[in-house]
Amino acid sequence: MNKYKDLQEAAYKANMQLPKLGLVWFTFGNASAADHDQAVFAIKPSGIPYAELTPNQMVIVDFDGKVVEGALRPSSDTKTHAVLYKHWEDIGGIVHTHSTYGTAWAQAQKDIPIMGTTHADHLTVDIPCSPPMPDIMIQGDYEYKTGFQILNEFEKRGYSHLEVEMILIGNHAPFTWGETVEKAVYNSAVLEQCAHMAYLALQINPEAPRLKEALIKKHYDRKHGSDAYYGQE
Amino acid sequence: MNKYKDLQEAAYKANMQLPKLGLVWFTFGNASAADHDQAVFAIKPSGIPYAELTPNQMVIVDFDGKVVEGALRPSSDTKTHAVLYKHWEDIGGIVHTHSTYGTAWAQAQKDIPIMGTTHADHLTVDIPCSPPMPDIMIQGDYEYKTGFQILNEFEKRGYSHLEVEMILIGNHAPFTWGETVEKAVYNSAVLEQCAHMAYLALQINPEAPRLKEALIKKHYDRKHGSDAYYGQE
Amino acid sequence: MNKYKDLQEAAYKANMQLPKLGLVWFTFGNASAADHDQAVFAIKPSGIPYAELTPNQMVIVDFDGKVVEGALRPSSDTKTHAVLYKHWEDIGGIVHTHSTYGTAWAQAQKDIPIMGTTHADHLTVDIPCSPPMPDIMIQGDYEYKTGFQILNEFEKRGYSHLEVEMILIGNHAPFTWGETVEKAVYNSAVLEQCAHMAYLALQINPEAPRLKEALIKKHYDRKHGSDAYYGQE
Amino acid sequence: MNKYKDLQEAAYKANMQLPKLGLVWFTFGNASAADHDQAVFAIKPSGIPYAELTPNQMVIVDFDGKVVEGALRPSSDTKTHAVLYKHWEDIGGIVHTHSTYGTAWAQAQKDIPIMGTTHADHLTVDIPCSPPMPDIMIQGDYEYKTGFQILNEFEKRGYSHLEVEMILIGNHAPFTWGETVEKAVYNSAVLEQCAHMAYLALQINPEAPRLKEALIKKHYDRKHGSDAYYGQE
Numbered sequence: 016m017n018k019y020k021d022l023q024e025a026a027y028k029a030n031m032q033l034p035k036l037g038l039v040w041f042t043f044g045n046a047s048a049a050d051h052d053q054a055v056f057a058i059k060p061s062g063i064p065y066a067e068l069t070p071n072q073m074v075i076v077d078f079d080g081k082v083v084e085g086a087l088r089p090s091s092d093t094k095t096h097a098v099l100y101k102h103w104e105d106i107g108g109i110v111h112t113h114s115t116y117g118t119a120w121a122q123a124q125k126d127i128p129i130m131g132t133t134h135a136d137h138l139t140v141d142i143p144c145s146p147p148m149p150d151i152m153i154q155g156d157y158e159y160k161t162g163f164q165i166l167n168e169f170e171k172r173g174y175s176h177l178e179v180e181m182i183l184i185g186n187h188a189p190f191t192w193g194e195t196v197e198k199a200v201y202n203s204a205v206l207e208q209c210a211h212m213a214y215l216a217l218q219i220n221p222e223a224p225r226l227k228e229a230l231i232k233k234h235y236d237r238k239h240g241s242d243a244y245y246g247q248e
Numbered sequence: 249m250n251k252y253k254d255l256q257e258a259a260y261k262a263n264m265q266l267p268k269l270g271l272v273w274f275t276f277g278n279a280s281a282a283d284h285d286q287a288v289f290a291i292k293p294s295g296i297p298y299a300e301l302t303p304n305q306m307v308i309v310d311f312d313g314k315v316v317e318g319a320l321r322p323s324s325d326t327k328t329h330a331v332l333y334k335h336w337e338d339i340g341g342i343v344h345t346h347s348t349y350g351t352a353w354a355q356a357q358k359d360i361p362i363m364g365t366t367h368a369d370h371l372t373v374d375i376p377c378s379p380p381m382p383d384i385m386i387q388g389d390y391e392y393k394t395g396f397q398i399l400n401e402f403e404k405r406g407y408s409h410l411e412v413e414m415i416l417i418g419n420h421a422p423f424t425w426g427e428t429v430e431k432a433v434y435n436s437a438v439l440e441q442c443a444h445m446a447y448l449a450l451q452i453n454p455e456a457p458r459l460k461e462a463l464i465k466k467h468y469d470r471k472h473g474s475d476a477y478y479g480q481e
Numbered sequence: 482m483n484k485y486k487d488l489q490e491a492a493y494k495a496n497m498q499l500p501k502l503g504l505v506w507f508t509f510g511n512a513s514a515a516d517h518d519q520a521v522f523a524i525k526p527s528g529i530p531y532a533e534l535t536p537n538q539m540v541i542v543d544f545d546g547k548v549v550e551g552a553l554r555p556s557s558d559t560k561t562h563a564v565l566y567k568h569w570e571d572i573g574g575i576v577h578t579h580s581t582y583g584t585a586w587a588q589a590q591k592d593i594p595i596m597g598t599t600h601a602d603h604l605t606v607d608i609p610c611s612p613p614m615p616d617i618m619i620q621g622d623y624e625y626k627t628g629f630q631i632l633n634e635f636e637k638r639g640y641s642h643l644e645v646e647m648i649l650i651g652n653h654a655p656f657t658w659g660e661t662v663e664k665a666v667y668n669s670a671v672l673e674q675c676a677h678m679a680y681l682a683l684q685i686n687p688e689a690p691r692l693k694e695a696l697i698k699k700h701y702d703r704k705h706g707s708d709a710y711y712g713q714e
Numbered sequence: 715m716n717k718y719k720d721l722q723e724a725a726y727k728a729n730m731q732l733p734k735l736g737l738v739w740f741t742f743g744n745a746s747a748a749d750h751d752q753a754v755f756a757i758k759p760s761g762i763p764y765a766e767l768t769p770n771q772m773v774i775v776d777f778d779g780k781v782v783e784g785a786l787r788p789s790s791d792t793k794t795h796a797v798l799y800k801h802w803e804d805i806g807g808i809v810h811t812h813s814t815y816g817t818a819w820a821q822a823q824k825d826i827p828i829m830g831t832t833h834a835d836h837l838t839v840d841i842p843c844s845p846p847m848p849d850i851m852i853q854g855d856y857e858y859k860t861g862f863q864i865l866n867e868f869e870k871r872g873y874s875h876l877e878v879e880m881i882l883i884g885n886h887a888p889f890t891w892g893e894t895v896e897k898a899v900y901n902s903a904v905l906e907q908c909a910h911m912a913y914l915a916l917q918i919n920p921e922a923p924r925l926k927e928a929l930i931k932k933h934y935d936r937k938h939g940s941d942a943y944y945g946q947e
Binding site: 040041042043060061062063087088091113115116118119120121122123124125147148150153154157186187188214217218 | 829830831832835900903904907910911912914915916917918919922923925926928929932936943944945946
């Protein structure tokens with residue numbers, strides 16, 4: 016009896032969704048699913064093509080990034096996931112992709128501005144882009160520090176990770192998270208679509224303003240507020 | 249015997265077309281089909297993924313937005329549909345999407361200019377983009393007011409909803425309609441394709457002029473005029 | 482025994498290729514195949530969705546645009562095809578699409594510049610874009626005159642229709658042709674790809690020069706010259 | 715017993731990957747696989763559509779470009795492959811495509827700048843774009859000289875072909891290579907993705923800087939350095 020079986024299955028399914036949604040090519044991405052009671056998460060092994068993945072290859076890692084179970088080396092981004100799970104006890108999944116439009120904004124070192132209601136349906140602020148990491152953080156324990164780059168950016172901006180479930184690492188690419196790994200995958204797709212449409216809107220009209228506050232509040236609240244009426248109860 | 253079965257089937261098929269045509273991701277869109285004799289329409293339930301939809305989940309709603317039959321909560325945009333059906337007795341279907349290029353023009357707060365014959369085959373004017381709604385309309389009964397935002401824009405411009413079967417809501421996204429819900433779906437695809445090609449044409453040549461009147465008239469009339477010769481009789 | 486069966490089959494297959502190659506949506510395009518001995522061509526019926534087409538629906542038309550056989554009304558662009566077949570005895574197929582990038586260049590009223598060897602593998606000059614037609618030609622027998630718009634443009638530029646097998650009609654869309662209808666379909670795809678890459682190249686570098694003469698000549702000649710060595714003998 | 719069977723199979727599989735990855739349309743590309751012990755390579759025959767290819771059609775050619783075995787004429791780019799295999803004894807595969815974004819950068823005559831970590835995961839410098847070839851090289855033995863254009867560019871820049879496994883030929887298109895032909899195909903896809911994202915990043919922010927050295931070094935080393943920890947051991 017494998018006590019991590021459900022976790023591995025959830026992580027496996029989420030990873031397999033990424034190429035299907037057009038968010039990942041080859042091995043450029045990874046998803047993990049966490050169990051805070053057992054204080055572990057299941058993550059994609061490093062460098063294995065999606066076509067060859069199986070659920071039981073998902074590596075079980077603790078919140079300090081140490082492998083607990085699994086024959087394969089975990090994703091090279093494992094420590095970033097570990098840091099986030101350790102500090103954010105209420106997230107159950109994390110996804111990292113190099114999706115085309117999201118990564119382009121990260122390379123441009125720009126926040127993705129909130130230009131429309133699609134964006135406001137999911138968050139009320141621009142999708143934050145952290146600065147590229149300082150050299151000292153890069154040369155040290157890079158992936159571990161990437162986790163802190165995310166935590167620091169949220170601290171600096173005063174954002175809640177429950178309200179803003181996504182970030183761009185400057186010059187690198189997106190990370191997203193959520194209550195479950197399925198939600199984290201969904202957030203990666205939302206980020207990519209918002210990134211695409213904000214890009215186009217500003218090409219069409221470089222002077223186009225950000226969405227006004229009344230619309231931001233309305234769209235966010237109808238999905239997330241105390242009187243939300245989107246979806247089923 | 250379900251007297252709404254045909255209506256539900258039509259609404260279901262139209263909703264299922266939207267992701268296939270690349271116009272909708274996840275739950276970002278909805279289609280409805282109306283029966284003016286029974287004074288009701290069938291619409292997608294809110295927040296249900298397309299992969300899980302079934303025809304009998306389509307919610308039956310009257311033209312004041314009240315649910316007549318159905319176990320699920322209808323689309324959050326239901327009241328917008330209701331307003332349009334109540335005021336426009338000759339439309340049988342409405343579609344709302346957040347399709348990429350159409351939404352980008354809405355975010356840019358620009359009409360989609362009539363740049364070529366593909367556009368003129370379907371309408372003789374720019375695809376209108378309403379201004380974003382006033383705060384007072386947003387904070388009130390938002391989706392109900394969105395219907396009036398559309399009606400008011402058509403009134404202001406002196407457009408007929410039988411000749412112009414589409415609009416962008418500024419900062420939001422497209423709505424389209426038609427004699428049938430199939431036609432409304434088709435119009436959503438036409439809008440997206442015109443939005444894409446107008447975007448590209450103006451990137452290639454920012455000085456490119458709108459289509460001239462003689463071509464607008466010719467292309468529209470050969471499909472829609474009294475002597476139309478496009479299609480079969 | 483149907484003496485037009487092969488012709489209908491060729492036209493049918495070519496029409497069915499167009500949506501598969503991403504060059505046509507809904508009914509926005511048509512292909513025809515000609516038999517100069519019988520002095521007729523087979524063309525798609527007007528306004529019939531591709532999914533419902535059958536080979537024997539292809540309408541047989543003579544080179545004056547008169548229907549010779551077929552229960553359905555032929556494509557609204559039939560007379561344009563007829564004019565070209567009547568004047569160019571050595572072409573066996575014609576294709577008309579509203580493909581995205583080709584149509585965008587037509588809407589921009591710009592020739593597609595020869596920017597690379599992909600283009601030079603197929604023709605040695607910019608893909609010509611005719612001016613929009615004069616109002617007098619539009620208001621008259623429009624589709625018939627469209628054929629002459631093409632002939633006149635080739636005359637004016639001194640181009641051979643055997644060397645340049647494609648044109649954009651300003652504000653409208655591409656027409657292509659070839660020895661066979663299969664070749665005409667191929668040319669529509671080549672035009673679209675060249676249109677896409679020229680667009681991108683000029684977005685990346687607005688000062689990028691046209692391809693130089695030595696490369697134009699080399700690439701064209703290795704496929705089309707008397708000493709061509711591309712393909713099998 | 716065919717002593718080239720494995721080589722033909724490898725070249726065949728690689729060629730068939732190219733249209734699947736969206737890197738090649740029709741016959742615009744070719745892949746070859748080399749065996750340095752036998753001093754030959756297997757390459758796609760010229761002008762044969764991918765849908766009709768079979769493994770035993772792959773033509774066996776020596777490193778001077780002479781056909782050793784095979785009924786069909788080899789790819790018109792065969793001599794370029796031969797020159798590279800002759801000079802670079804440690805590469806086992808070469809791929810040439812006219813992929814959309816890579817070719818657009820070649821037409822723009824610009825190196826693809828290293829804008830993010832996706833790029834740095836694979837190489838530490840901009841993807842080089844050679845100038846268009848001098849007329850004298852074009853008019854002579856063109857494909858043979860194209861090989862030297864690549865060798866000269868690497869010489870001039872002081873690049874190692876083991877560290878930089880890709881190049882754009884100015885006004886033409888990409889060539890990539892690798893230890894195996896599978897790796898060369900992978901490199902063609904990486905080039906296309908980096909080309910796409912660098913294009914977008916500079917459209918979003920024309921002032922966006924190249925990736926800084928610390929990040930270049932970190933990402934390259936974690937995949938390729940002596941202490942690499944990406945992938946499985």
